[in-house]
Amino acid sequence: MRTFPGKTAALALVAAAISLSGAPAGAQGQKLLHEEKSLYRNIRVLEEDGQRCLMFRARRLVGYQSCIQPNEPDKLVLEYSRMMLAGLYMNAAPPKKVMIIGLGGGVLPRTLQALLPNAKIDVVELDPGVDKVARGWFGFKPGPNMRVVISDGRVFVKRRPKTEAPYDLVLLDAFNEDYIPEHMLTREFLEEVKATMSPNGVIAANTFSGTELYDHESTTYKAVFGAFYTLPRANRIIIARLGGPPSMAEVRANAATWEEAFRKRGASQDNLLPMISTRVDWDEKARIFTDQYSPSNLLNSRKRG
């Protein structure tokens, strides 16, 4: 009876979501150091040209989630991770409370822990396997001010007690090009995040460019946070501040205070400041994503015309 279609169709969905097993890694010069099947995906640790990278994808050997240089572990190898740090340029006072959604190899949490030794940092990661690999292979070591919570990002945000101190900085890094958790790219979700933030709180989100998603994502952020800065590259970083973006003069002044610490990590205002843009290059009429309408993965598979 209909047991069949129900079971097979739904199981196929789950199967597709959790196992992209297949081709072994082993392109030229790449060395597979570690591989494990987590609840959600295949996690691979690869080494190539002195860089160690975390990868989720099985068949295509690009799309690193996180990379480190083991002989220089503080250096931010991937451009997007340096761009995310521009979130610190938005306020003069360093954040006292931070939330990072999406652990990856733990590079951003580790960096913020070092840059903000007194800040309380909550890291939310869905996949316990990713946490394990970050600790085992990427030198991720949460200090006493850091809390790692294994949870769905949205569930964590919803469940967070209102009595806790608000976040001065939120880094949203839960997406990759293969799969977007669609419930974390809706107006309702961003409103929930906004409600956890302090009055001048900043959100930096690692997002997409090059597909139709771009327009919808932009209008959705705009609807919740108003005008924002972007750093458009292969990844696009959206940086919004509650109460409106600071002037570029303020941004430059704040950037100077971080320069020394950033340089040790391979980032610099010389690169970051010129990237910061307010240009609106998306279709402002694109439909806003809501809990009712959120086909982000479908739209992300369509090249932007």
Place this chain on the structure above:
Amino acid sequence: MNRTAVAAFTVAGWSGFYVMLVELLSSRILAPYFGSSIYVWGAIIFIFMLGLAIGYLLGGLYSRHDATLRRLCVLQAASALATLPTVVWGDQVSGWLFDTGMDVRYGSLAACMALFFIPTAFAGMVSPYAVRLVIKDRETSGRTAGYLYFVSTLGSSAGTLLTSFYFVLWWDVNHIFAGAIAVSLALCAAVALTVGGKRSEIA
């Protein structure tokens, strides 16, 4: 094929379509509260399988007494109407269960039970009931049942694909629900009004 059979097959095919449409959309209702992790899918599939299983059981039992096309239509209409509270209160029910602070696995299971068990069970009743209506004799009973599963399951696959590939891209979740409920009611009304009183092929 006579009109009774055409009508029974159509309702069974649509019922298959409808169940999978609802199953895929159910994840959209639960995700804001419980995420879209493997356990949420586990809860969804568990409840839909359970609902269908109970539905098959009850549908088979119900078919023993005076089976008519009109009653078949009532079953599918009941499944559709039982989805209405989900559309109206799905968010509140999920929110309320979430606020109890229970483990997200059991929260999603409870939400799924509250919202989707009854519509699924009614939909599950359709297939065995339709079998009763279309079977002519013992000789062809297996073949006829095979045709019916074929149509109903084909409906399920179509409902799965169209919902996940296209409907969610075109419309709001609640609009898709409303459309599917409207189609169910229109189909059932049409069948009930035209050939509704027809009894099964064999007395």
